[in-house]
Amino acid sequence: MPYAAQLRGERFVFADLREVLAKANEEKSGDRLAGIAARSETERVAAKHALADVTLREIVASPVVDPDGDEVSRLIVETHDHEAFRPYAGLTVGELRELLLRHDAPGEAVAARAITPEIAAAVAKLMSNMDLVVASRGVRRVTRCRNTLGEEGVLGIRVQPNHPADDLEAILLSTVDGLLFGCGDAVIGVNPASESVDSVGAILATLGRLVERYAIPTQTCCLAHVSTQLAALERGAPIDLLFQSVAGTEAANASFGVTLAMLREGRERVLEHHRARGGFVGEQVMYFETGQGSALSADAHHGVDQLTLEARAYGVARAFDPLLVNSVVGFIGPEYLYDERQIVRAGLEDHFMGKLLGLPMGVDVCYTNHVAADQGSCDNLLVLLAAAGCNYFMGVPCADDVMLGYQSTSFHDALAVRRLFGLRPAPEFQRWLDEHGIVAADGRLSGRSGALRADLLRAARRLALPGALA
């Protein structure tokens, strides 16, 4: 069905909803690369006008990717709660925007299960950057695994202690450095340099020893392919969180070597493993990462814009009840997000859409060295997302990931943003920090941490030895 809008005497016609959605997007180099971006600023705004009048019912009725050939589309259709949706079906996208922005009570304005990924993407396209912050702020998504994340006033931090050769002692040293800054409550999560099952298993076992020896109330993760993690589990490695990168189409997920059935089966196996292990306060055992542009990068975008596909990746994530989901917003490079302006916009959109869809949304605020951005860009987006109530950020030593070769946010940044906004770590983790005198309640580093610091640093060596006892 064609859509049209008249703007300053010029009439713009769009062949279908997919084209309206693509052209209504804020400027992204990835949409231009895909050949689907608006050809002028006026056309972009005309598409926004057309989109504002589309009803949510029409969006639900017009899948952007044919469900017959795409299991993500089928998942979106099957998991949509029609009862919850009924009161909103007649709203236009423009009206939904206002409803979300008018809502000033704590909690969500619209039940997440009523919202489909395409609806979330559509409304994001009509929002200003400030709207995206304001509409996210009141939505808390609380999740539990070995601690409780996402409550009001809580900002989690993932310690990301990567090492270019997966050196276990070096991984522990970066971890300890992060713990001493009060980071690591979201997860201690290593991106492995090698996909070897032995190496992934050794990382998991080593992190497990550290957490057990010091009774740290947090979860650990090694962000290998889901099949590698499960193979390590078979060989006896402990798994707190099962990680996978996911995208918004079946074909893009296939390029990651993953299907929905694999995720379903993996989650069941980890839940079973947890029941045998104990020490868990909740059953949220999945961790997903996403990022705008991943489907196009795999030539699996079906002519759909990268924002809408990102929302569909969240549709995948929420079907598996995750503990953590984050967009790795600046990682993909300038061909998808060209500069700081596009990265900041995408970060705010991703966080907003994730929250609207019911996800415990974090963001890896980051950039690569071939994009027109720098650490100042990260500072800007970090502060904006903290204001938006983002669940967690990354903590990388001095923001410099020496394995992945990009810059994220640092332990220092985490401390600064917690102080600026009066936020604290997850409650169980805060109690652990207090017991050890690491970070006082006001977020200032405490003098009592010295003895523990020395002890932890010595332990990094001991615990990295194969066969080390906790």
Place this chain on the structure above:
Amino acid sequence: MTDAAGGEERALAAGERDEDRTLEDMLLERTPARILVGAAGASYRTTTQLELRRDHAAARDAVRREIDLLADLGADTVERWKLFLVTTACRDKDEYLLRPDLGRRLSDDARARVAATCPRGADLQVVIGDGLSVAAVATQAAGLLEPLAAAAADRGWSFGQTFAVRYCRVGVMNDVGALLEPRVLVLLIGERPGLRTAQSLSAYLAYRPRPGHTDAERNLVCNIHAGGVHAGDAVARVVALAERMRAARTSGVAVKEELAPPPPALRG
């Protein structure tokens, strides 16, 4: 004195402090990560702040560098392997950064030259790509060719004619695969520069690559540089992967590397 460092010094007895300073020095040698840097409030010390700016500047400059076979690989290497340079469909660095589709496709000239110069159906075909760091190619690639060729010879594998590709993306493997039909293709490509080093190289492997293949059909040995995976280990891993691919007649997620966890080097 910063509150971070100040607090901990007060907490340590004098003797313990010396011992821990030595311990910290040893620990810092263990990792390229920027740990134990202290703080000014919740911010970096000024030294740290300026080091980070210095290293980002170097990385930005490395991304812009253009490949030059003689200057970057040396006349001996170029002569020894009869290396030649072709270009993808990208016209310049800016287009390369914005158009990955063009970086995955050999130019018409490149296609003609590769087809005319390289034997088809090699058991092991090596291609060198600039990727996002010419510095990585310049420091790592030459040293990998000899042992790769030797390992191929030991196993009775034919070794293809190596060439280099300017403005190269990983996806060019499919194009080369269609053109030369190698059993196993290895692409040595410069990784995006990080702050610590711009010298990190990746080796991507694929079994009979052809158009339509994605990363799911590829295997990767990354972080090949002095502070990461050493050349000898990288070659051993590439060859082991190639053996597995030949046995499995496929590559990618179905082929897993088997290696012992990195031994924790004991020091001190």
